[in-house]
Amino acid sequence: MRDERIHGSRLIPPALVSLLVFSLCGSADAQDAVTAIRAARVIDGVGSEAIDDGVVVVRGAEIVAVGSADDVSIPDGADVVDLPGHTLLPGLIDSHDHPTLRPDSLELQPMIDQRMAPGEEQMLRAIRNMRISLLGGTTTVRVTGESSGIDFRLARAIQDGVIPGPRIIAAGMPIVATSPGAGPLWPTDGVESIRRRIRENVLGGARFTKMYLSDTSPTTTILSREEVCAAVDESHRLGIPITSHVVGNWGVSIRVALECGVDAFEHVRPITDDIIDLFVEHESHLNITPLIFIAGGIRWSPEMWRRLDNEMTSVEEWIDFNRATIQEARRNNPMGETEDRPQDVFDIAEAGAVDFTPGIRPYQARLLEAHRRGVPISHGTDTLHGTLLLNIEFLVEGGFTPMEAIQATTRVAANGLGLGMGDRIGTLEPGKLADIISVEGDPLTEIRDLAKVRFIMIEGRRLDPLSFH
Ligand SMILES: [Zn+2]
Numbered sequence: 001m002r003d004e005r006i007h008g009s010r011l012i013p014p015a016l017v018s019l020l021v022f023s024l025c026g027s028a029d030a031q032d033a034v035t036a037i038r039a040a041r042v043i044d045g046v047g048s049e050a051i052d053d054g055v056v057v058v059r060g061a062e063i064v065a066v067g068s069a070d071d072v073s074i075p076d077g078a079d080v081v082d083l084p085g086h087t088l089l090p091g092l093i094d095s096h097d098h099p100t101l102r103p104d105s106l107e108l109q110p111m112i113d114q115r116m117a118p119g120e121e122q123m124l125r126a127i128r129n130m131r132i133s134l135l136g137g138t139t140t141v142r143v144t145g146e147s148s149g150i151d152f153r154l155a156r157a158i159q160d161g162v163i164p165g166p167r168i169i170a171a172g173m174p175i176v177a178t179s180p181g182a183g184p185l186w187p188t189d190g191v192e193s194i195r196r197r198i199r200e201n202v203l204g205g206a207r208f209t210k211m212y213l214s215d216t217s218p219t220t221t222i223l224s225r226e227e228v229c230a231a232v233d234e235s236h237r238l239g240i241p242i243t244s245h246v247v248g249n250w251g252v253s254i255r256v257a258l259e260c261g262v263d264a265f266e267h268v269r270p271i272t273d274d275i276i277d278l279f280v281e282h283e284s285h286l287n288i289t290p291l292i293f294i295a296g297g298i299r300w301s302p303e304m305w306r307r308l309d310n311e312m313t314s315v316e317e318w319i320d321f322n323r324a325t326i327q328e329a330r331r332n333n334p335m336g337e338t339e340d341r342p343q344d345v346f347d348i349a350e351a352g353a354v355d356f357t358p359g360i361r362p363y364q365a366r367l368l369e370a371h372r373r374g375v376p377i378s379h380g381t382d383t384l385h386g387t388l389l390l391n392i393e394f395l396v397e398g399g400f401t402p403m404e405a406i407q408a409t410t411r412v413a414a415n416g417l418g419l420g421m422g423d424r425i426g427t428l429e430p431g432k433l434a435d436i437i438s439v440e441g442d443p444l445t446e447i448r449d450l451a452k453v454r455f456i457m458i459e460g461r462r463l464d465p466l467s468f469h
Pocket residue numbers: 096097098144382
């Protein structure tokens with residue numbers, strides 16, 4: 001049975017929803033099909049240890065049993081999938097991505113050009129990018145801002161099986177002030193236009209609101225406090241959470257957003273001791289995009305993407321290429337490891353907004369501090385689709401255990417989506433949707449084994465027979 005909270009448009013009348021659900025469910029056979037997946041170990045995402053010699057039993061779209069082979073009996077007639085040497089784990093969640101975009105020089109104009117391209121062109125990129133994400137083990141992508149309803153159409157096409165891809169949680173058009181970063185399509189200035197955009201988004205299928213805030217002075221952020229609070233009020237009034245991009249030199253954007261009641265925070269700069277205190281106090285969720293942040297010095301180009309798309313033959317190679325590129329950029333910029341430096345990703349100074357890029361090591365230390373103090377931290381690839389593993393490696397390098405970094409990508413990320421999603425995905429537990437992947441090897445002892453994704457299931461459907469190209 002499809003979960004209306006996850007899939008259904010909010011605006012379809014309940015009677016029609018039951019008709020749709022009835023027709024979508026297909027035959028009783030498919031709904032009741034039972035699969036038992038056996039592997040060397042199971043990371044259920046709940047406990048701190050893996051279950052050795054584990055089994056996950058799936059009936060229809062849901063998990064019905066998880067445990068060791070000694071404890072779980074496999075129902076008669078079940079389709080048994082044996083994965084010796086593999087680790088089963090919950091499907092990964094990319095908590096911040098823009099499927100239509102690819103980094104191109106990391107400057108503003110190429111990004112705006114991609115946004116301004118005809119919708120069909122943007123959709124072609126999105127389809128390719130989401131295939132890579134899926135084959136990299138990502139089963140849910142939280143899409144933090146797209147134009148022209150592309151994310152809504154993408155979500156529906158994937159849901160209906162027109163194209164393969166991870167589940168899409170879409171925000172629609174973001175809330176953003178007139179500024180260079182907004183480009184020509186996006187600005188929402190004034191309370192009325194903000195409320196209207198949120199209503200239009202919800203009508204289109206938005207599951208949350210995305211807002212952009214950058215510090216403009218030691219006491220101001222780019223939208224007025226009144227505008228920020230109105231965005232929060234309208235989102236909550238319509239029953240959806242709101243998250244905000246918050247960057248800057250002084251932490252004003254973070255403070256204003258927290259005071260207005262924003263639910264989650266993207267990127268999050270600066271992270272100081274004071275800011276960590278505020279996150280603890282407000283019990284707020286921190287969603288970081290470390291890869292795109294450390295990739296700041298890389299000159300991404302269409303030629304690099306051509307190589308990735310045409311010369312790589314698997315997601316492992318795709319990830320290896322990106323890892324090597326980032327490692328080289330880090331070697332070439334030793335100062336970036338330890339020292340804060342002026343913002344070098346997007347030049348937003350023209351808008352009066354100020355950002356800075358923290359040194360990688362101090363940033364990691366602050367994240368670890370926030371994590372140890374109980375701040376939920378998840379992460380997203382933010383246009384470097386399919387490379388969640390490199391974020392996970394970043395967290396492990398910063399002191400997270402491999403299990404903690406995996407949970408930041410599964411259970412913690414699911415809770416961060418709001419909408420009760422933490423009750424449906426993010427762990428392997430009876431009653432949850434069967435979003436399951438396997439990797440060859442043991443990522444708890446060798447984190448890079450997470451690139452060896454072999455088995456992929458979303459809501460009980462196998463997607464791993466897909467080819468990379
Ligand atoms: Zn983003």
